[in-house]
Amino acid sequence: MIFKNAISWFEIPVADIDRAQKFYETIFDIEMIPMDMDDFKLQMRMFPLESPMGVGGALCYAGDFYKPSADSGPLVYLNANPDVQNILDKIEAAxxxxxxxxxxxxxxxxxxxxxxxxxxxxxxxxxxPVEMSEE
Incomplete structure (x- = not known):
């Protein structure tokens, strides 16, 4: 099997969905898309996608099902093109x-x-690299 993208979907656990949404909207200058699944008591805020076929993900709150972690579990890399520093510069203020x-x-x-x-x-x-992110 060959994957077009290694990641197809990711979920970032949160303890406070509103606080987390504000944080990510601030650092990436985006508007997240709410999607709540009441049957599962799941609140999600999805990252906007250019195409529904792209790699997507969301912030997720569902009580004890998700647990934020600073030092264990998978490490998800988010796209910070054209320069990681542009995003890092917003982290602490957010x-x-x-x-x-x-x-x-x-x-x-x-x-x-x-x-x-x-x-x-x-x-x-x-x-x-700069030359690749401009293509």
Whole structure:
């Protein structure tokens, strides 16, 4: 099997859906899309997508089913093109903490950074090399 994208969907656990929504809308300059599933007592705020076929994800609150974590579990890398630093510069003012500052992975793979969000989740950022992110 060959994957077009290694990730098809991700869910970021939150303790306070409104606080988390404000945090992510602030750092990415986006408007998240509410989607609540009352039958499952699940509240979601989805990241906007250019195409329904793209990789998507959401902030999720469902009581004890989701638990934010600063030091365990999967590490999700969110797209920070064209430059990780543009996002990192907004983290602390929005209520988060920078854990790993902008760091070059390699000249051909670009840069990464890691932060704790408003809920205490460890989340990573990735941006392609400048010449690749402009394509």
């Amino acid at each position: 209520g988060g903490t920078i854990v790993v500052p902008k760091t070059e992975i390699s000249p051909s793979y670009g840069h990464m950074g890691v932060f704790l969000d408003s809920e205490g989740n460890r989340i990573a950022l990735h941006s392609l």
